[in-house]
Amino acid sequence: MDLKAVFQPRTLCVVGVSQINPLSPGTVIYQKNLHEMEVEVFGVNPRGGILDDRELYRSVSDVPKNIDLVVICVHAEAVNGILEECGEVGVKGAVVVSGGFAEIGDEGVKRQDQLIRIAKKYDMAVIGPNCVGVYSPPYVDTFFLPSERLVTPPPGNVAVISQSGGVLVDQFFSKYAERKIGVSVAINVGNKAVIDENVLLEYFKSDPRTKLITIYLEGFREKEGALFLRKAAECFEKKPVVVFKAGKSEYGRRATASHTGSVMTASSIASAAFKQWGIIEAENEYEIITFSKVLSFRLPSIRRGDVAILTISGGHGVLCSDLCAKYGLNLVEFTEEEQEEMRRLLNPSAAPIASLRNPIDLTGSLVDNDVEKVAEYLMKNEKVEAVILLMLPYPPTISMQLGRRAANIVRKYKKPVVAYVPWVQKYQMIVEGFELNGVPVAHTVEEAVQMIKALKLKGEAETRINRGLCYAGLPSVG
Amino acid sequence: MDLKAVFQPRTLCVVGVSQINPLSPGTVIYQKNLHEMEVEVFGVNPRGGILDDRELYRSVSDVPKNIDLVVICVHAEAVNGILEECGEVGVKGAVVVSGGFAEIGDEGVKRQDQLIRIAKKYDMAVIGPNCVGVYSPPYVDTFFLPSERLVTPPPGNVAVISQSGGVLVDQFFSKYAERKIGVSVAINVGNKAVIDENVLLEYFKSDPRTKLITIYLEGFREKEGALFLRKAAECFEKKPVVVFKAGKSEYGRRATASHTGSVMTASSIASAAFKQWGIIEAENEYEIITFSKVLSFRLPSIRRGDVAILTISGGHGVLCSDLCAKYGLNLVEFTEEEQEEMRRLLNPSAAPIASLRNPIDLTGSLVDNDVEKVAEYLMKNEKVEAVILLMLPYPPTISMQLGRRAANIVRKYKKPVVAYVPWVQKYQMIVEGFELNGVPVAHTVEEAVQMIKALKLKGEAETRINRGLCYAGLPSVG
Numbered sequence: 001m002d003l004k005a006v007f008q009p010r011t012l013c014v015v016g017v018s019q020i021n022p023l024s025p026g027t028v029i030y031q032k033n034l035h036e037m038e039v040e041v042f043g044v045n046p047r048g049g050i051l052d053d054r055e056l057y058r059s060v061s062d063v064p065k066n067i068d069l070v071v072i073c074v075h076a077e078a079v080n081g082i083l084e085e086c087g088e089v090g091v092k093g094a095v096v097v098s099g100g101f102a103e104i105g106d107e108g109v110k111r112q113d114q115l116i117r118i119a120k121k122y123d124m125a126v127i128g129p130n131c132v133g134v135y136s137p138p139y140v141d142t143f144f145l146p147s148e149r150l151v152t153p154p155p156g157n158v159a160v161i162s163q164s165g166g167v168l169v170d171q172f173f174s175k176y177a178e179r180k181i182g183v184s185v186a187i188n189v190g191n192k193a194v195i196d197e198n199v200l201l202e203y204f205k206s207d208p209r210t211k212l213i214t215i216y217l218e219g220f221r222e223k224e225g226a227l228f229l230r231k232a233a234e235c236f237e238k239k240p241v242v243v244f245k246a247g248k249s250e251y252g253r254r255a256t257a258s259h260t261g262s263v264m265t266a267s268s269i270a271s272a273a274f275k276q277w278g279i280i281e282a283e284n285e286y287e288i289i290t291f292s293k294v295l296s297f298r299l300p301s302i303r304r305g306d307v308a309i310l311t312i313s314g315g316h317g318v319l320c321s322d323l324c325a326k327y328g329l330n331l332v333e334f335t336e337e338e339q340e341e342m343r344r345l346l347n348p349s350a351a352p353i354a355s356l357r358n359p360i361d362l363t364g365s366l367v368d369n370d371v372e373k374v375a376e377y378l379m380k381n382e383k384v385e386a387v388i389l390l391m392l393p394y395p396p397t398i399s400m401q402l403g404r405r406a407a408n409i410v411r412k413y414k415k416p417v418v419a420y421v422p423w424v425q426k427y428q429m430i431v432e433g434f435e436l437n438g439v440p441v442a443h444t445v446e447e448a449v450q451m452i453k454a455l456k457l458k459g460e461a462e463t464r465i466n467r468g469l470c471y472a473g474l475p476s477v478g
Numbered sequence: 479m480d481l482k483a484v485f486q487p488r489t490l491c492v493v494g495v496s497q498i499n500p501l502s503p504g505t506v507i508y509q510k511n512l513h514e515m516e517v518e519v520f521g522v523n524p525r526g527g528i529l530d531d532r533e534l535y536r537s538v539s540d541v542p543k544n545i546d547l548v549v550i551c552v553h554a555e556a557v558n559g560i561l562e563e564c565g566e567v568g569v570k571g572a573v574v575v576s577g578g579f580a581e582i583g584d585e586g587v588k589r590q591d592q593l594i595r596i597a598k599k600y601d602m603a604v605i606g607p608n609c610v611g612v613y614s615p616p617y618v619d620t621f622f623l624p625s626e627r628l629v630t631p632p633p634g635n636v637a638v639i640s641q642s643g644g645v646l647v648d649q650f651f652s653k654y655a656e657r658k659i660g661v662s663v664a665i666n667v668g669n670k671a672v673i674d675e676n677v678l679l680e681y682f683k684s685d686p687r688t689k690l691i692t693i694y695l696e697g698f699r700e701k702e703g704a705l706f707l708r709k710a711a712e713c714f715e716k717k718p719v720v721v722f723k724a725g726k727s728e729y730g731r732r733a734t735a736s737h738t739g740s741v742m743t744a745s746s747i748a749s750a751a752f753k754q755w756g757i758i759e760a761e762n763e764y765e766i767i768t769f770s771k772v773l774s775f776r777l778p779s780i781r782r783g784d785v786a787i788l789t790i791s792g793g794h795g796v797l798c799s800d801l802c803a804k805y806g807l808n809l810v811e812f813t814e815e816e817q818e819e820m821r822r823l824l825n826p827s828a829a830p831i832a833s834l835r836n837p838i839d840l841t842g843s844l845v846d847n848d849v850e851k852v853a854e855y856l857m858k859n860e861k862v863e864a865v866i867l868l869m870l871p872y873p874p875t876i877s878m879q880l881g882r883r884a885a886n887i888v889r890k891y892k893k894p895v896v897a898y899v900p901w902v903q904k905y906q907m908i909v910e911g912f913e914l915n916g917v918p919v920a921h922t923v924e925e926a927v928q929m930i931k932a933l934k935l936k937g938e939a940e941t942r943i944n945r946g947l948c949y950a951g952l953p954s955v956g
Contacts, residue, residue: 023874099831145872151902166791166842169872174900218796246796249803255796258833285797285922313644318696318724318733319763325727353577355736364644394623394647396501422652424629444763 001125003195003203005092007136007185009039009068013060013091015082016073017043019051025097025144026073027051032147039140042067060085069093071133071142076100079129080114087122094119094126095133095142102191103130112193119194131190132165135183143188145169156182157211158296159204161197163189163218167246171216175289178423179443180435181296184209196224201231205238212295214242214288218256229277236278236465240295240458243279244288245271278461280454287450290442294451297440299416301459302385305329307452308378309359311390312366312398316420316445317359320390323449329456331358332383345373364395368402372409379413386455388448389419389439393427403433403441411438416455420448479603481673481681483570485614485663487517487546491538491569493560494551495521497529503575503622504551505529510625517618520545538563547571549611549620554578557607558592565600572597572604573611573620580669581608590671597672609668610643613661621666623647634660635689636774637682639675641667641696645724649694653767656901657921658913659774662687674702679709683716690773692720692766696734707755714756714943718773718936721757722766723749756939758932765928768920772929775918777894779937780863783807785930786856787837789868790844790876794898794923795837798868801927807934809836810861823851842873846880850887857891864933866926867897867917871905881911881919889916894933898926 012033016026026043033041034052042063045056057063060070060082070091072079076098086094101112112129119126127133133142137155141147143165150169153176160176162168165188176183184207189196197215204210213235220228232241247256274281280295282288307329311317324331334342339356346354349365362370371391378384387410391402403421410417419434421427423443431441442448490511494504504521511519512530520541523534535541538548538560548569550557554576564572579590590607597604605611611620615633619625621643628647631654638654640646643666654661662685667674675693682688691713698706710719725734752759758773760766785807789795802809812820817834824832827843840848849869856862865888869880881899888895897912899905901921909919920926 028874104831146874148904149872149874151900151904162793164791164793164796166870166872167793167797170791170794170870170900171797174902178902216793218793246793246800249800251803251809252796252800254835255792255799255837258792258795258835258837258839285924313642313648314733314736315640315642315645315694315696315724316648317736318642318730319645319649321733322724322727322730325729331729353582357732357736359733359736361736392644392648394627394644396506396624396627422629422648424652424656426626426629446763 001123002092003125003199005068006095006125006127006134008139009093011042011065011068012039012140013042013044013063013067013070014073015044015060015070017045017051017056019045019049019056023146024073026071028144028146029071029073029142032141036147037141038138040065060091061089067091069095069140071095071097073097073144076108076111080111080118083115083118083124083126087118087124091124094124095131096126096129097131097133097142097144099130101129101193112191116193126194127187128190129193132168132188135186137183143169151177153177154180154182155184156296157184157209158182158292159184159207159210159213160186161189161200161213162187162216164216167216171285171288172214176292179289179293181289181293198224198227198231201228201235201241205235211239211298212242212292213239214292215244216288217243217245218247229273229279232279233277233465236461240461241279242282242288242291242295243274244282244285275460276464278465280457280461286447290447290450291454294418294440294454295458297438299455300414301455301462302416302452303459303463304385305452305456306332306383306385307388308332308384309388309390310362310371310374310378311359312362312364312395313390313392314355314361314363316390316392317361319445320388320449321359323446327449327453329449329452334358338381342374342377345377346370365397366395367397368399368405371402371406375406375417376409379410379415384415386415386452387417388452389417390445390448391419391421391430393421393430400429401433403430403439404437405433407434407437407439416452418442418448418451420445479601480570481603481677483546484573484603484605484612486617487571489520489543489546490517490618491520491522491541491545491548492551493522493538493548495523495529495534497523497527497534501624502551504549506622506624507549507551507620510619514625515619516616518543538569539567545569547573547618549573549575551575551622554586554589558589558596561593561596561602561604565596565602569602572602573609574604574607575609575611575620575622577608579607579671590669594671604672605665606668607671610646610666613664615661621647629655631655632658632660633662634774635662635687636660636770637662637685637688637691638664639667639678639691640665640694642694645694649763649766650692654770657767657771659767659771676702676705676709679706679713679719683713689717689776690720690770691717692770693722694766695721695723696725707751707757710757711755711943714939718939719757720760720766720769720773721752722760722763753938754942756943758935758939764925768925768928769932772896772918772932773936775916777933778892779933779940780894780930781937781941782863783930783934784810784861784863785866786810786862787866787868788840788849788852788856789837790840790842790873791868791870792833792839792841794868794870795839797923798866798927799837801924805927805931807927807930812836816859820852820855823855824848843875844873845875846877846883849880849884853884853895854887857888857893862893864894864896864930866930867895868923868926869897869899869908871899871908878907879911881908881917882915883911885912885915885917894930896920896926896929898923
C-alpha cells in the first residue's frame, strides 16, 4: 500500500465534478486543487463537459495519465464500481467522501465489506468512506469545504488524525491557525474501513515532515485498541504521540454511538493504558492545543516538574501558583541567599520592592534587562527544571523587544521556558520575539502551565520507554 | 462618604504631574484624563509650570475650583500631608496610587493608620493606597498605565473589583474586550485601607449603570469576610455577584502572602460559604470571563440543568456531551415520537441522516431553516430548560445570516440559549447576529457549557434567597 501517493500525489482525479452546482463536493475539491494546490488535477463526470477551461472525462479510465490519488464524491451505490475501475487502471490511493456505508446499518455494512475487498485486491490505500479526507500542503486537499469558509493553519511539523471532520477543521484548523501551529498532514479517517489510526501511525513514524502526531479519537473497534498502543509506543521512540479521547463520560459515550455508530468505544483503553504505553493524553480541548504547540517547539522534557515563575504582576503569580498545584507541578523554594543574588541583579527601582520568592514578582517597576538577568540566573540554577514567564506589556518600562531579548538568553541553555503574553495584535512584536526564538507563548496563564505539564508527561513517557517498562506490558495483538 | 464623586467626578486634580518625565504616573494620568475622559482636569506640581498649555498649580489649595476627586502620585512620605490639605479644601474622594504603606511593614502600617484617620476625619472616600485606582467611563481613568498599552473593554453594565491591578487590566480588560463584555466601573482596591469590597458592594447595589458585579479576590482581613457575605447576599436581590477567588492552594496561599502581605487569607471563606450566601463562584480564569459574559446578557436562570445540544458536527456533540457530564448538567432524552417530530422539520438532505437524540446532530447537510425550526421546537419543549447551539460555519449551505435568524426565533421564548461559533474575524457576522439579538457566543465548546453552569448557579442562588436560606445562616458582623 502506497500512502505516499495519498499524501504527496503528483496526479489527482476527482470523480463527481458537477458543471451545474459550484458548491457540490466534487466541484469544490476539483477547483481548490486546481487553483490552490500543486497536484495535477483531472475531473470526471459521466456526461463529460468542460470546467475551468479543462476537459471533464467520462470515466477514470479515460484520464490520459497515471493517477496517484482519486477522490470519489458520488452516491454510495456507485462507489464500489468506480473503485474497481480505479484498481484496474492502477490508481494507488483513494479518498471516499461519500456516506452510506457502515454508518447506516446492514446494507451499508455489506457495501463497506465489498469496498474493503476491492482495496485489498488492488492493494489500494483507501481513506474513508464517509470522511473529508486529506489535507497535505502544498500537494493536495480533499476537504469538500470551500477554503474561504475554513481557517487553515500554516504548513508545519504536526500530523493530525481525527475521527471527526468537524473537530478536525475547527479544534485543529481554526485553533491551530490562531496559535500558529503548523500542520504537515491532516486526515479525517471517517469509517476507517481500510486506513485507520494504526496504519497512519506506521506511516507518520518515518515521515520526515512530521515531528509530532496528534489524534482525536472517539473509539476503537475490537482489537484495534491493543494494536494502537503498540504502534504508538513504537512511534514514541522517534516522535511523541498526543491523544485527545472524547466520549469518556456516559453522555459522551452515548453521543459517540450516534456519531460513529459502527465503532465500539473500548472503555478498557483508558487513560491508564495511554500513560502505560507512552502516549501523552490531552484531557480537554485546551490541552490538545497547548500540548500540540509546546511539543511542536521540541523543547527538552522534564522529570521532576520543578518550576520557577517569573512575573511582573503579583496577581498573575498567585493564579499561576494555584495552577501549578492543580497540575501537580512543584514551585522551587529559593534560599535567602539565592533571593539576594537575584535582587542584586535588578534595577534600583525594582530591587527594593520585588518579591524574590517563587513566584518571582519583579513588579511593574521592571525593565527588560531585569527579565534577561533573572531568567539567566534561573537557567543556571540547577534546582529549576523549567521556567514560566508571565510577561504583561502594560508597564511603560517594558519594550517591545522584551520577547527577543529574553528568548535570546534562555535558548543558550537546555532548559524549557514558556511564556504567557496577552494574545493581542498590538503585542505581537513581543509574542513573535519569543516564538521565533524558541519560546512558545500561551494564550492564558492556565495554558502556560499546561505546556509545562506536557513536557513532564513527555519526560515520564521517556522514562518508561528507556526502562523498557513500556514494551514489557504490551498486549499481544491478534 | 460620597463614592459618586469618585466614580463620576466633575473635577479631577492630579498631584505629582511631572513636566520632565512624560511616563511618570502623574503625567500619564493627567494627560489621559485631559485628552480621553470627560472630567475637568487640574495638575499639581510643587514647582508649578505649564503642561499641554495648561497651568500646573503648586498645591491642591491653589486649584481655583471645587475638587471632586484627587489622584495622589507622590512619594509615600508626602501622601498624608497632601491628603490632609485635600480634606481641608473639601475634596470628596482620593485615589492614592503611591506604594510604601502597610505592604512594606511597620513603618508603612503606621503611615496607613494615619491615612485612615485623615479619611475618617474628613469623611473622604479614599481608594488604595498602592493601587491603580478607578476606571469609570466616560468620566475618569486613574490607571497610570498608558492607554495605548492597554486593551480597554467597551462601556457596559459589569462592575469589576480587583485586588490585583495586573489581573484587572489583563484578565478583565484584555479578555473582556476580546469578548465584547462591557464595563460600568473597574476598581483596583490596593491595600483597601478605607474603601474595600464591602463598601463597593453597597455602592454598586444601587448603581443604575451596573447590572452585574465581578470580583477578583485574594483574601480578607479579619471579620471582613463575614461582612462580605452579608453585603453580597443583600446585593444579589438586585444583581448577581460573581467571585473569582485565587490563592486557594497552598502554593497560591503563599504567593498571596507575598503579593498582598498585610491581608490574611481567610481560608474559612471557602467555596461552601460563597454558595451558601448566593455568591456565584468562578473556579478559574475562563469561568470568570464566561460567567461575566452570560450574566451580562441577563438571560433567565435555570433550576434543574436540563440541556439540549443542537450541533452540526457529531464530534462537537461528543465533546459537549462529555462537558455537560463534567459540569453536572443533564442531557434531556427525547422520545422516538419527539425525534420524529424534529426529523419532519428538516430539509430532505438532512432528514434521513440527522441524529435526533441529544445531541441533535443536523450534520453538514443542514440549512439555516433547519436550525430555526429545531430551535423553535426546543423552545416549546418543556423538558428542555436551556439550549446549546454548536454552529460551525464551514458547510457551504450555512449562510452568514444564521446567527440573526436563529436568535430572532429563540428570543421570543423565555428560555436561555447560548452558542459556540469559532471566534474568527470572518465569522463575525454570525457571531454578531447572535449577540446583538441576545444569544451570547462562546469561544470554545467548554465556555458554552460554562455559560449554562453560570445560569444554573444563579438559579440555585435564587432558590436559596427566595427560601430565606441565605439570611438564616448569615454570620453576625462585629
